[in-house]
Amino acid sequence: MSAQTAPFAVLTDIAQRSRSMAAGLPEQQEAVELWNGIGFILAGERYVAPMGEVTEILHVPRFTHIPGVRPFLLGAANVRGRLLPLVDLASFFDIPRSSRSLRERRVLVVEEGDIFSGLVVDSVLGMQYFASDSFKDTPKGVPENVRPFVTGGYERNEEVWKVFSAVDLLDDERFLDVAQW
Numbered sequence: 001m002s003a004q005t006a007p008f009a010v011l012t013d014i015a016q017r018s019r020s021m022a023a024g025l026p027e028q029q030e031a032v033e034l035w036n037g038i039g040f041i042l043a044g045e046r047y048v049a050p051m052g053e054v055t056e057i058l059h060v061p062r063f064t065h066i067p068g069v070r071p072f073l074l075g076a077a078n079v080r081g082r083l084l085p086l087v088d089l090a091s092f093f094d095i096p097r098s099s100r101s102l103r104e105r106r107v108l109v110v111e112e113g114d115i116f117s118g119l120v121v122d123s124v125l126g127m128q129y130f131a132s133d134s135f136k137d138t139p140k141g142v143p144e145n146v147r148p149f150v151t152g153g154y155e156r157n158e159e160v161w162k163v164f165s166a167v168d169l170l171d172d173e174r175f176l177d178v179a180q181w
Contacts, residue, residue: 039125056109130154
């Protein structure tokens with residue numbers, strides 16, 4: 001009988017020693033729910049577009065100017081066989097841009113239904129993650145012209161990233177009406 005209990009006694013001893021050694025290990029913390037989006041700079045301010053609203057990020061491609069359109073429409077570019085209208089967001093919102101050359105700027109490609117458009121921003125900061133509970137309904141410092149397209153903000157490291165809704169922008173009549181006269 002002792003031959004049968006010996007393996008069990010060894011396993012019991014190993015389990016007890018494991019528990020005594022594990023007592024000093026850190027306690028497992030509760031997982032934090034995260035929200036993510038594409039971060040970008042516009043007029044020196046940090047914004048983030050929800051992940052599902054941006055289909056691609058590009059350097060500003062070569063484009064053709066289009067006569068008779070409002071100044072915020074830079075032109076149209078051929079991107080993999082599709083015409084991509086390029087909209088300068090700083091010009092559309094009548095706010096200063098923080099980067100001067102087109103080389104420094106980036107394009108957020110958005111597509112909603114039949115509308116395919118490139119939003120030219122000062123720079124792109126890549127994918128950003130925020131704790132869901134850091135959401136603020138009304139972030140401060142949003143320019144008046146941009147406010148209708150900001151749906152809140154996330155705070156991280158004492159900075160507020162304003163959530164920019166490209167879908168709301170694509171539904172706006174002023175955005176869709178590009179004719180000069």
